[in-house]
Amino acid sequence: MDKLLHQTYEDEIHSLQEEIRILEQQAKNSQVYSGAFLKTMDMQREKFSLQNLQSWKCSCTDLEAQLEQTESQIALLTQLTGIGFTKCTITTVGTGNEKAKQYRLSGYSHSLQFELEFKLTEIQTKESVIAIVTELNIILESSEFCDLSRFISRAEEKKNLLLFFRTLSAFAKWYEYRQVTFRHFKEKYPEVVRLPEGSSAEYLILECSKLPGVELKIFWKILVSEEGVVTPVLDLLTKVPAEALNFDTKNVADSAPSSFRNLLRLFGIEAAIDCLIKLM
Structure with a gap:
């Protein structure tokens, strides 16, 4: 009877020891998994940050390239035509199918300074969008050029921007x-x-x-x-x-x-x- 009771105690002790061992192993595995998980998260975070940095650098490079290209085109256009712009403001007016933009420009043609205002109305059709100059006001810095002043008045009446710029460039x-x-x-x-x-x-x-x-x-x-x-x-x-x-x-x-x-x-x-x- 005593031997049987003693054997029962030993079996329970062994059973408890086995449970402790299994729990310790599980805890150890959990720590390893947690460490691996955290390490993976750190690697992903670092990779994500690096990708964002590279993407930002690429975006900046693209923007710089576009800016340089635009500046080069503007410089070439100014060199060819002698016309440059120093200030430009655009205001959108109108709603629906007819939208207009009010432009105010300051610029120069060689040594002559000018300012102009015009309204560009966009009319949506089934085929495309048509832009029409509906108002034009031109101010030349000098009023000593009689022939040019008379021509500017006619250009305002005809609302012909292209003709104005072409003539101003040749005159200047x-x-x-x-x-x-x-x-x-x-x-x-x-x-x-x-x-x-x-x-x-x-x-x-x-x-x-x-x-x-x-x-x-x-x-x-x-x-x-x-x-x-x-x-x-x-x-x-x-x-x-x-x-x-x-x-x-x-x-x-x-x-x-x-x-x-x-x-x-x-x-x-x-x-x-x-x-x-x-x-x-």
């Missing part, structure tokens, strides 16, 4: 070229060339100390037609004292304008002016 190019040419000859021949109203004026005066009272005035106008065609026109006027005309047996003073026009056709503007100055 000739205007800047005239200024550069006048300054060039003033610096090259300071004793002969005078610019009473500066290089932006339409004329320069040639004087010669050996011929007191004799003046040659070169007019350089820039004409703009109703169709927006820009044409440079140069002419020569002479100022000769009456007493000097008595010695002009070959009518040089009278033939000077036509001779100057011939020089222009043969040699171009700069060479013709230079030749005339040397004759003085």
